[in-house]
Amino acid sequence: MASIQKRPDGRWRARYRDGVGKEHARHFARKIDAQQWINEVTASVVTGRYVDPKAGKITFAQWFEQWAAVQVWATGTKLKAEQALAAATFKEFQIRAILPSHIQAWVKGLSARLAPATVKVYYNLVSSAFRAAVTDKVIAENPCAGAKLPRERRREAAMTVPAPEQVKSALQVAPEWFAPYIAVCAFAGLRLGEAAGLQLADVDFLRRTINVSRQIQGNTKAAAEVVPPKHGSERVVYVAEELVQILARHVETVGVFGKEQWLFGTGGTYFNRNSAADRWRQVREAADIGEFTLHDLRHFFVSGLIADGCDVVTVQRAVGHATPSITLNTYSHLWPTAEDKTRTAGSRLIATVLADSADSVRTKEATSL
Structure with missing residues (x-):
C-alpha cells in the first residue's frame, strides 16, 4: 500500500507499508520525485530485491x-x-x-x-x-x-611428500616417546589432531585397527579441547602388524597417562597443535630432512596406498575424507595416468611375447639335442 500527499508546507509526502506492515515515508519538494521513489520501491518488491532502508x-x-x-x-x-x-x-x-x-x-x-x-x-x-x-x-x-x-598452486606442485628414507631418519632420531606418534601419522595417515587424540582403547591390537573417534583442536594448552573429528572423518583404519607392534612397545616402555589412557603427549597432557609441531620441528632439524610438516606424513601414507594399487574409495575411507571426490581433488596427481597404464600394459605384452619366443627357442634347441 502506497500513497502520496501534499503537506501544508507545500512538500510531498510519499509513504508505503512493507511486508510486515511497517510504514516508511519520505518527503520531496516535487510530486514527480515522490512518485519516482514509490515506483522504485514497488519495482523492488515485485522483483524480490526490496530491503528495509534502515536495516542496512x-x-x-x-x-x-x-x-x-x-x-x-x-x-x-x-x-x-x-x-x-x-x-x-x-x-x-x-x-x-x-x-x-x-x-x-x-x-x-x-x-x-x-x-x-x-x-x-x-x-x-x-x-x-x-x-x-x-x-x-x-x-x-x-x-x-x-x-x-x-x-x-597446482596440488602436485604445492604438495610435498617425504621420501621413505626421510621418514626413516625422522623415526631414528625422534625420542622414544615421540617416535610412535610420528609412526601413526606416517603409517596410518592420521591428522595431527587425530593422532594426538588417541587413547589406548582406540587401538585393537588383535584385529590390527585404530579407531579414529576424536581429535585435539587448539593451538595452545589453554585452548586445546577434545572434539569429534572433521565431518565424515570418524573411521576405523586397518593398519600393518608392524605399526601395532610399535604401539605395543610404546605402551609397554613409555606407558599411557590420565584416566582416559592417552597414548601421546608431553608434561602429563595430550599434544596440542603447537606442542606437537614444535617437537616435530626439533626432530626434522636433527634428521636434516627439510621443511616437511606432520601433515606431509599423511601425504606419505596416501602415496604409499596409491603406489600399492589402492583405489579411490579405499584411500578415501583410510584417510577419512567425506567423499571420494575430495580424495581425487587432493591426490589425483599421485594415481597412474592413462599414459602410465598404457606403457605398463605394453611392457607386459612385450614381456609375454618375448618370453614365449624365448621358451619356444629353448624348446626347439632341447628337442634337437
Whole structure:
C-alpha cells in the first residue's frame, strides 16, 4: 500500500507499508520525485530485491556476529570465522555501504601476507555472511560477487611428500616417546589432531585397527579441547602388524597417562597443535630432512596406498575424507595416468611375447639335442 500527499508546507509526502506492515515515508519538494521513489520501491518488491532502508545501517561486524551465532559449526570453523572477521578491513562500515571495490581491496591486502588457500577460506566465510544478509533482506546484493581471488598452486606442485628414507631418519632420531606418534601419522595417515587424540582403547591390537573417534583442536594448552573429528572423518583404519607392534612397545616402555589412557603427549597432557609441531620441528632439524610438516606424513601414507594399487574409495575411507571426490581433488596427481597404464600394459605384452619366443627357442634347441 502506497500513497502520496501534499503537506501544508507545500512538500510531498510519499509513504508505503512493507511486508510486515511497517510504514516508511519520505518527503520531496516535487510530486514527480515522490512518485519516482514509490515506483522504485514497488519495482523492488515485485522483483524480490526490496530491503528495509534502515536495516542496512547495521555494521558488518554486528551482522556477522549475529549470523555466526546461529550457525552450526565445528570449533575449527568457528575459529576461522573469528579470524576472518578480525581481518575484514570493512567490519565497522555500515553493511549497505560496502562496495565490491572494498572487497577486492581486502582480498588484495590478504593475498600479500596469507596463503591463497587461507584467503579463500576467509573470503568464503565473509561472502556467506553477505549472502545471508541478502536472504534476510538486509541488503539487496552481495558485494563479494565477482571478486578475484589469488590463484592457488597446482596440488602436485604445492604438495610435498617425504621420501621413505626421510621418514626413516625422522623415526631414528625422534625420542622414544615421540617416535610412535610420528609412526601413526606416517603409517596410518592420521591428522595431527587425530593422532594426538588417541587413547589406548582406540587401538585393537588383535584385529590390527585404530579407531579414529576424536581429535585435539587448539593451538595452545589453554585452548586445546577434545572434539569429534572433521565431518565424515570418524573411521576405523586397518593398519600393518608392524605399526601395532610399535604401539605395543610404546605402551609397554613409555606407558599411557590420565584416566582416559592417552597414548601421546608431553608434561602429563595430550599434544596440542603447537606442542606437537614444535617437537616435530626439533626432530626434522636433527634428521636434516627439510621443511616437511606432520601433515606431509599423511601425504606419505596416501602415496604409499596409491603406489600399492589402492583405489579411490579405499584411500578415501583410510584417510577419512567425506567423499571420494575430495580424495581425487587432493591426490589425483599421485594415481597412474592413462599414459602410465598404457606403457605398463605394453611392457607386459612385450614381456609375454618375448618370453614365449624365448621358451619356444629353448624348446626347439632341447628337442634337437
